Amino acid sequence: MNFLKTEYVSESDDSLEKSMSLIASSIADPSRVSILCALMDGRAWTATELSVVADIAASTTSGHLHRLLSNGLVICLTQGRHRYYSLAGHHIAELLENLMGVSMHTFKSPEPRTPVNLRFARTCYDHLAGELAVNIYAFMLQEGWFEAGGTALTKTGQSHFQHIGAVLNPQSRRKSCSACLDWSERRFHLGGDAGSAMMTLFLQKEWITRIQGYREVNVTARGRIALGRQFNMKFD
Secondary structure, three states: OEEEOOOOOOOOOOOHHHHHHHHHHHHOOHHHHHHHHHHOOOOOEOHHHHHHHHOOOHHHHHHHHHHHHHOOOEEEEEEOOEEEEEEOOHHHHHHHHHHHHHHOOOOOOOOOOOOHHHHHOEEEOOEEEOHHHHHHHHHHHHOOOEOOOOOOEOHHHHHHHHHHOOOOOOOOOOOOOEEEEOOOOOOEEEEHHHHHHHHHHHHHOOOEEEOOOOOEEEEOHHHHHHHHHHHOOOOO
16 A cells, blocks of 8 residues: 655746645646545545546546646555545645635525535535534534634543543644634534544444445434534434
8 A cells, every 4th residue: 555645746936826826726627626525525536436526537537636636635545456536634625615615605695505415414524514513613612612712622622522532633733623614604613633533433433424425424313312412402
């Protein structure tokens, strides 16, 4: 099992402005956007699977993936004769989530066109997003689980995380907590290491289940009871 090294495009002008334009241009294609959105489920996909999602030929997909690899947006994992592609990290997922929010911004309040299930609960790379995640974050914020600025858990928050069994990574290089703007709800959900730990817990306890090949998740009957008790939530 080997990772292919990401090849960054080398230009004579290596200014920040040039680098930003390269990233922007690598996203500026509907097919590449479809590929990136598919990878937002946090799992690795083959080029064939991505070609089906983007509705393009395999040869075209290969070119798009090379462009995304060259600009550091995705990584490629080789396993035997197979290659699997995934986002280059949580920072890319956050970039895409923010871009979705900006793209949906209008001066009017349009009727949401996002599928109901996707709006309610979905993955945002390695943490939860959607109405469910937004309501959980609002509860934790109200109950004082976060320090000022929302980048770390308070002692109260740490105690609750330990109580429910969510395990944080003490060696993580990412923020302990981060407020991730939810593109469909226009409010914040929990990102960072804490957000990842919480989704991992929900999956392990089977409070939620993932749908293969899609970003939306289902809340189980057990999950409705547990989440209602832990976060004072009500389900229809």
